[in-house]
Amino acid sequence: MNNLRNELAQYIEQGVIPPYQYSYPPRSTYRPLDEGAWDAREVWARDLGNHQVPELNLYLHVPFCRYKCGFCNLYTVISTDQELYDAYTDALCTQIRDHAEVIQARRLRTVYIGGGTPSLLGTRHFEKIFDTLGSVYPNWRSTVEEVAVEATPDSIVADPEGFGRLLQLGLTRANIGIQSLVPQEIREAGRGQAGEDTIRRAVGIAHERGLPDLSTDLIMGFAGQTPESWRHSVDELAKLAPTTVSTYFLTVRPDAWFSRTGSYQYMWKPELYERYDYAREVFTAHGYVQEGSVRYKKPGRGGYVQKVLTFHGVPLLGLGVGARSYTSVLDYMTGSVKPSLTEVAQYIDQAKAHTLRPTTGFVLTPEERARKRLVLDTFDLDLAELDRSGLDAITDEVAAVLDAAESNGLVHRVGPGRIQLTPKGFKYRDVLSWMFYSGRVKDLDREYYEGLHEVNARARRNMGTPVRITGITGARETA
Numbered sequence: 001m002n003n004l005r006n007e008l009a010q011y012i013e014q015g016v017i018p019p020y021q022y023s024y025p026p027r028s029t030y031r032p033l034d035e036g037a038w039d040a041r042e043v044w045a046r047d048l049g050n051h052q053v054p055e056l057n058l059y060l061h062v063p064f065c066r067y068k069c070g071f072c073n074l075y076t077v078i079s080t081d082q083e084l085y086d087a088y089t090d091a092l093c094t095q096i097r098d099h100a101e102v103i104q105a106r107r108l109r110t111v112y113i114g115g116g117t118p119s120l121l122g123t124r125h126f127e128k129i130f131d132t133l134g135s136v137y138p139n140w141r142s143t144v145e146e147v148a149v150e151a152t153p154d155s156i157v158a159d160p161e162g163f164g165r166l167l168q169l170g171l172t173r174a175n176i177g178i179q180s181l182v183p184q185e186i187r188e189a190g191r192g193q194a195g196e197d198t199i200r201r202a203v204g205i206a207h208e209r210g211l212p213d214l215s216t217d218l219i220m221g222f223a224g225q226t227p228e229s230w231r232h233s234v235d236e237l238a239k240l241a242p243t244t245v246s247t248y249f250l251t252v253r254p255d256a257w258f259s260r261t262g263s264y265q266y267m268w269k270p271e272l273y274e275r276y277d278y279a280r281e282v283f284t285a286h287g288y289v290q291e292g293s294v295r296y297k298k299p300g301r302g303g304y305v306q307k308v309l310t311f312h313g314v315p316l317l318g319l320g321v322g323a324r325s326y327t328s329v330l331d332y333m334t335g336s337v338k339p340s341l342t343e344v345a346q347y348i349d350q351a352k353a354h355t356l357r358p359t360t361g362f363v364l365t366p367e368e369r370a371r372k373r374l375v376l377d378t379f380d381l382d383l384a385e386l387d388r389s390g391l392d393a394i395t396d397e398v399a400a401v402l403d404a405a406e407s408n409g410l411v412h413r414v415g416p417g418r419i420q421l422t423p424k425g426f427k428y429r430d431v432l433s434w435m436f437y438s439g440r441v442k443d444l445d446r447e448y449y450e451g452l453h454e455v456n457a458r459a460r461r462n463m464g465t466p467v468r469i470t471g472i473t474g475a476r477e478t479a
Contacts, residue, residue: 008405018431019430019471020249023326032360040102046329051328055107056106056315056316056317057315058316060320062113063321064079065115065117074115098354119151146172156205174214176216178218179218179219181199203242212301213302215304220247223264247294248294276427277427291308292308292429313385378433405432409422442470
């Protein structure tokens with residue numbers, strides 16, 4: 001245990017910055033499933049038996065963007081083709097109807113339309129999506145606690161009336177990507193169409209229209225960012241008073257454009273934790289409370305309900321090309337992890353023909369189910385809940401990690417079985433989370449990203465051998 005305690009202390013002292021842990025196992029561990037081996041209805045029927053209270057988060061993926069941000073490695077494609085938007089919306093609605101049995105068997109808690117830039121869709125598209133949802137779950141507006149959509153500042157400014165119509169349809173939260181309030185950094189992110197003035201106008205529209213929860217974000221680590229420019233963004237965003245703020249460490253992956261520019265490494269410098277400290281100080285001083293390691297919210301108004309529920313183990317049904325579904329049996333996608341317009345077209349055809357099947361994913365053993373909760377939910381976790389998931393297989397390992405975390409001031413023990421992160425634990429949560437990863441998940445994650453690095457000639461030339469390309473350590477890590 002002393003070795004593990006010292007190891008964790010060294011990671012903290014070194015200021016290691018692993019990727020933000022928002023899912024487990026991560027998408028990088030998904031592999032092709034045996035053809036015909038998995039049927040979505042069977043997966044969800046088995047999942048239902050693993051929950052005492054049947055609940056559901058619904059995620060709808062819209063992959064379209066006008067431009068690609070330099071740090072993005074999500075499932076997105078560049079298109080403004082309205083006919084494609086029409087066909088995609090029809091396919092998404094078909095998929096909703098095809099999953100009526102799954103949705104109806106559970107209490108629907110949240111609806112989140114992400115992407116991509118879903119706000120590129122027109123009012124008629126959203127009306128069709130919501131009408132379709134109402135046809136399979138009539139009282140969804142009464143039971144759902146959060147209806148969220150992702151948007152860019154320029155898409156809101158371009159169509160404020162359309163944004164207002166979304167509020168009439170039941171929107172409660174909009175995630176508006178900001179990243180910075182420094183013009184040079186906005187351009188560096190690839191967001192030149194959403195300059196500082198556009199950002200401020202979009203925030204103003206959201207406030208004027210009465211959006212219940214405006215969620216924004218800032219990123220630490222852009223090339224050219226200084227402690228002074230970071231403080232400027234934090235101070236200015238606090239003045240704009242969104243209800244939710246997320247502050248992310250920049251993670252550069254081999255499948256993102258930033259890996260090709262020569263301006264970045266895969267892991268950033270430890271002094272970025274000082275920027276974390278400044279953001280936490282400012283936002284808490286402005287009345288925000290910390291909801292997670294990256295997120296601050298105004299009490300009673302802000303927050304990210306779907307993420308919190310997913311971390312707590314509520315399953316998520318992901319529909320649309322590139323969408324992931326999280327169950328207690330199988331985490332899966334109906335497609336590959338590599339976005340393309342060709343695959344979008346295939347998705348539309350298969351949805352129309354009702355032939356979509358889980359094709360890529362990760363099978364969850366009881367042990368991996370327990371690890372999922374430990375990776376995601378140490379903010380406030382009753383270990384007794386994990387006894388039903390497979391904790392017994394890794395009890396000694398988990399106890400050793402938690403003892404090391406407690407000795408380093410990262411967790412409180414509350415009662416006999418509940419753990420909670422301390423303020424220091426919030427700060428280093430991703431370091432602690434990585435220590436709960438299974439060896440298999442670490443190996444698959446590393447294999448995926450090092451494979452991408454090998455075929456990225458510009459990244460190899462600019463970055464050399466991968467250094468901490470995943471997690472805390474890497475098989476080929478260099479000093």
